[in-house]
Amino acid sequence: MLVAAVVEHSVIPTNRSIMDGSCDRAGNSHTQTLQDTVQFAQQAKAPGYQRFWVSEHYSAPGY
Numbered sequence: 001m002l003v004a005a006v007v008e009h010s011v012i013p014t015n016r017s018i019m020d021g022s023c024d025r026a027g028n029s030h031t032q033t034l035q036d037t038v039q040f041a042q043q044a045k046a047p048g049y050q051r052f053w054v055s056e057h058y059s060a061p062g063y
Helices: 028-046
Strands: 017-020 051-054
Touching: 017 028, 028 051
Parallel strands: 017 051
Antiparallel strands: none
């Protein structure tokens, strides 16, 4: 006996996020690093990212 089943597909909306480390690149000032982070966050809006997280660093070189 052959039995066919129809499965309904539903779309579950998800929120996408980005986590940025915001580390200093060699030769960049802290100001430039912050500007790069802001620019990255602004660019993330276009493809539909909902949140932009920045990680915290304590006493770590380059952060």
